[in-house]
Amino acid sequence: MRRFAVTAFGRPLCTLVEDDPVPHGTEVVLDLERCGVCHTDLHLREGHYDLGGGRRLDLAARGMTLPATLGHEILGRVRAAGPEAGAVEIGRRVLAYPWIGCGTCHRCRDGEENLCAAGRCLGVHRPGGFAExxxxxxxxxxxxxEGLDPSAAATLACSGLTAYSALRKVGGDPARDWLLLVGAGGLGQSALSLARALGHHRIAVADTAPDKRARAASLGADLVLDPADPGARAALLDLETGLAAAIDFVGTPETTRFALDSLRRGGRSITVGLFGGEIALSLxxxxxxxxxxxxxxxxNLGELRELVALVQSHRLTLVETETVPLDQAEEAMRRLAAGGAAGRIVLAHAP
Structure with missing residues (x-):
């Protein structure tokens, strides 16, 4: 089988050829069908996150080892299962939850494996979906x-889940309160569709890219703004009932400041994006x-199950996808880094 892996931080992916995996214990082997390409994969390939002020979060020091096979939006068919896996249907198409913890700490026992301090995530610490x-x-x-478009379903494991979990933290009255989504890329598009399904009636979207603002408007945003426009904050501050909550899917100093400064008194700002940097706060x-x-x-895993059920029951398409062959993983990463993806690029493999 082939893997497309990081063998040196900051360098292009390399093709590795190795024996097909054999499952042990409770393990299950999937033949890959789809794997989404995420901005997080770009950070992982670089080997760090920008903490601002010249500081970096070193991923090697946090348990990431090389070679590393990226890809955490994984959809495939069950090929084989280990002797302790129980009854697993061979050939079934499944989505893999990638944000796996140690399994023994209180976070994992409480169903919050994504917050485990000793995570063993697929595509980060364990080999991920840039592989056959x-x-x-x-x-x-x-x-x-089963029944969902495979490329769209793959994106639920990160893009969709991240948007859904952030929306669950908004609170307030979704029928009355204004919600701002900062960033109208794959995450923002997913959040807009999900917010409607969850009952949010007043949704504003902010993005500096005209094409993404146009896309948000076509998807039904009630208000579309350019955060670089000097009048954008004033427009949000003048909203009836004010801006109750903002979700920042970008995570730069500029987007975080825009969100915070636009909130009404008692408002909530939820930061999701990992672009990097730091802000100064007046305490x-x-x-x-x-x-x-x-x-x-x-x-968490429970939220992903809820999300899949919501998508199935409402027949939602959360984000525009473009499917390309698995062996174009490096090209897909370069396009994403250059901003050349309208929604989500998804790698496809036909076993």
Whole structure:
């Protein structure tokens, strides 16, 4: 089998050829059909996150080893299962939950594996979906997605899940309160469709790219803004009932500041994007404006199951996808880094 792996941080993916995997214990082997390409994959290939002020979060020091096979939006068919995996239907198409924890800490026991301090995530610490086959450690991480478009279904494991989990943190009255989505790429598009399905009636979208603003408007955003426009904040501050919550899918100092400064008193800002940098906060304004600033990191297994059920019941298409062959993984990464993806690029392999 072939893998397309990071063998040196900051360098192009390399093709590795090795024996087909054999499942042990509770493991399940999937023949890959689809794997989404995510901005997180770009950070992982570089080997760090930008913490601002010249500081970096070194991923090698956080347990990422090379060679590393990226790809965490994994959809495939069950090829084989280990002797302790139980009854697993061979040939079934499944989505793999990638945000796997240690399995023993209190976070994992509480169903919050994505917040485990010793994560063993697919596509980060374990080999991921930029490969012809993937080993999943236990069948509980497999979700039936029969009936869904395979490319769209693959993106639910990260893009869709990240948007859904962030929306669950918004609170308030979705029928009355204004919600701002900052960034109208794959995550923002997913969030817009999901917000409608979850009952949000007043949704604003902000993006500096005209084509993405046009896409958001075509998807039904009630208000579309360019955050670089000097009048954008004033427009949000003048909204009836004010801006109750903002979800920042970009995560730059500029987007975070735009979101915070646009909130009404008692508003909530949820940061999702990992672009990088830092901001200065006036601490007295946090209590004086009664603001909540929180982060949201992907989502848990229960949320992914809820999301798949929601997509199936509402027949949702969360994000525009473009499917390309698996062996074009490096080209797909370069296009994503250059901003050349309207929605989500998905790698496809026919076993």
């Amino acid at each position: 086959a993937v080993v999943v450690p236990h069948p509980r991480y497999l979700i039936d997605v 007295p304004l946090l209590p004086l404006r009664a603001l909540t600033l929180t982060g949201s990191y992907v989502g």
